[in-house]
Amino acid sequence: MTTKTTWPLVRVLRDRDAGFYLSGVVVSGFGTSALWLASGVWVKDLTGSDGLAALCVLAMWLPALAGPLLGTLADRVRRKPLLIGLNLLLAGLLLTLVSVDSPGGLWLLYGVLFVYGAAGVVHDAAESVLVARAVDPSLLGDFNGLRMTATEGMKLLAPLAGAGLYAAYGGASVALLDAATFVLATGLYAMLRVREEKPAPPSGSRRRQTAEGVRHLWAHPVLRPLVLAGGATMLCAGVNGAMVYAVVDGLGHSPAYTGVLYAVQGAGSVAAGLLSGSALRHLGARRFAASGIILLALAVALRAVPSDPVALVCGAAIGAGLPAVLIAALTSVQRETPGALLGRVTATANTLVYTPNVVGLAAGAALVELVSHRLVLVALGVALLVTAGALCQSPARAERTASRSSSDANPA
Numbered sequence: 001m002t003t004k005t006t007w008p009l010v011r012v013l014r015d016r017d018a019g020f021y022l023s024g025v026v027v028s029g030f031g032t033s034a035l036w037l038a039s040g041v042w043v044k045d046l047t048g049s050d051g052l053a054a055l056c057v058l059a060m061w062l063p064a065l066a067g068p069l070l071g072t073l074a075d076r077v078r079r080k081p082l083l084i085g086l087n088l089l090l091a092g093l094l095l096t097l098v099s100v101d102s103p104g105g106l107w108l109l110y111g112v113l114f115v116y117g118a119a120g121v122v123h124d125a126a127e128s129v130l131v132a133r134a135v136d137p138s139l140l141g142d143f144n145g146l147r148m149t150a151t152e153g154m155k156l157l158a159p160l161a162g163a164g165l166y167a168a169y170g171g172a173s174v175a176l177l178d179a180a181t182f183v184l185a186t187g188l189y190a191m192l193r194v195r196e197e198k199p200a201p202p203s204g205s206r207r208r209q210t211a212e213g214v215r216h217l218w219a220h221p222v223l224r225p226l227v228l229a230g231g232a233t234m235l236c237a238g239v240n241g242a243m244v245y246a247v248v249d250g251l252g253h254s255p256a257y258t259g260v261l262y263a264v265q266g267a268g269s270v271a272a273g274l275l276s277g278s279a280l281r282h283l284g285a286r287r288f289a290a291s292g293i294i295l296l297a298l299a300v301a302l303r304a305v306p307s308d309p310v311a312l313v314c315g316a317a318i319g320a321g322l323p324a325v326l327i328a329a330l331t332s333v334q335r336e337t338p339g340a341l342l343g344r345v346t347a348t349a350n351t352l353v354y355t356p357n358v359v360g361l362a363a364g365a366a367l368v369e370l371v372s373h374r375l376v377l378v379a380l381g382v383a384l385l386v387t388a389g390a391l392c393q394s395p396a397r398a399e400r401t402a403s404r405s406s407s408d409a410n411p412a
Contacts, residue, residue: 012142012277017134017192021127024188025147028087029154031181032120034162034174035094036060039113041163042171046103059110061358063118064351067125070118071347072209074125075340078196080189082126086119087186094179098172121347128346132334134194141331142277148323149273156266213344222336223349225391226289226329230353232387233293233325236380238360239367240300240318246373250306261315268319276327285328286391292324293388301381304374329353 012018036057044053063070074082093112100109135143165173217223248257272292279288299317302310329349337345367376 012135012139012146015135017194018143020188020191021131021134022143022146022150024185026150026154027181027188028185029151030158030161031178033154033158034165035116035178036162037159038162038166038171038174039109041166042100042174043106043109045171046100046106052106055110056113057358059113060117060120061355063114063121064355066118067121067347067351067355068210068214068344070121071125071213071344073122074129074343074347075209075213078198079126079130079343080192080194080196083123083130083189084186086123086126087182087189090116090119091179091182091186094175094182097175100171121350124350125343125347128330128334129339129342130192130194130196132339132342133196134192137335138281139277140334141280141327144327144331144334145273145276145323147273148276148327149270152266152269152273152319152323156263156270210344213341213348216337216341217333217345217348217352220336222285222332223329223345226285226325226332227349227352229289229293229387229391230325230329230349231356233296233322233384234353235356235360236300236384236387237296237318237322238357238362239364239376240303240360240380241357242361242364242368243303243373243376246368247303247311247377250373251308251311261311264312264315265319268316268321269323270319272320272323273327276323279324280328280331285332289325289328290388290391292321292328293384293391294321295324296321297381297384297388300384301378304377326353 013022039056040053043049043056047053093115097109097112099105131143132140162174162177165177217227244258244261248254248261251257276288279291283291295317299314299321303314305311330346333346333349334342364376
């Protein structure tokens with residue numbers, strides 16, 4: 001049993017291109033997570049304003065709204081050179097932040113973070129296409145799970161490293177660290193041996209090209225319900241995230257205890273990433289996603305119980321349940337989308353899935369001041385169960401067969 005479970009992961013890790021790509025994810029993810037925390041602290045120290053500090057997150061997230069449009073860039077050129085160019089661009093831009101030492105320089109910080117977010121949208125779209133070409137279709141679920149594990153692992157370590165570096169040397173040092181990680185990631189991407197044909201010249205206007213990706217996603221019987229469920233889940237996850245300090249207050253701990261809950265949640269996500277490939281093969285994308293949402297629903301609702309052991313178990317369960325729908329949606333997009341559209345469809349799916357998380361955080365921040373957090377958590381649990389029920393209603397036979405078969409041709 002153990003061999004059957006771990007063997008696909010070993011196959012992925014032994015693949016040369018997959019190894020270089022995962023290494024790039026780890027390296028660049030470390031720098032991104034460090035900068036994400038340090039930028040807000042940087043602005044807070046320079047201005048004393050919580051609102052201006054919060055704008056850092058907004059600047060990085062705002063370009064995601066243009067995901068369907070930005071994703072067209074990933075379908076117009078070869079993806080490997082595009083990834084290399086984006087990494088070098090961000091490394092160069094981050095170097096300019098060494099001059100930010102007063103409130104008057106914040107415009108440069110916000111501008112770099114905005115470009116950072118826009119480049120990230122294109123970067124993710126290009127990566128999706130490159131991975132679909134480089135990785136065996138039967139191992140895409142395992143690969144995406146390992147990618148999730150790597151990303152979540154960096155979220156456990158990088159913020160602490162970034163905070164320590166910032167405290168010792170200031171915000172410019174964190175920017176330099178992030179720039180260095182992009183240069184290193186550039187070298188790793190340059191070593192990939194992926195053969196790409198030059199994409200055909202685009203036909204029609206940019207608006208028409210964008211609409212093609214949206215239309216494919218919306219009309220597809222497998223992709224649309226998964227992406228919509230992912231968006232609904234991330235909306236609830238955002239509201240849940242805004243409740244964390246109220247949960248900690250209810251447990252009688254100081255705000256610093258949130259770090260313990262986030263660490264446990266990250267550990268759950270790491271474990272889920274390692275098991276996702278096998279779960280996808282056995283359950284299919286819909287049932288795998290629905291199972292994760294059900295686990296998330298129960299964990300979120302039970303956070304209303306004022307108990308440390310319950311809170312810790314729920315934190316781990318939230319971390320394990322949430323990635324399921326994200327991995328299922330991304331893997332299905334890569335399997336079910338023609339290569340010529342994959343960049344646009346990936347960017348559109350990411351916009352529909354991840355943007356609601358920001359909306360949920362804002363809504364949760366307002367709700368926590370008006371309503372008991374325990375009532376909100378129970379309501380979120382019910383909403384998530386409804387979301388899972390919608391996925392379970394439709395037959396999963398077609399996509400379950402596709403996820404089990406290693407001989408299916410990958411349209412990408």
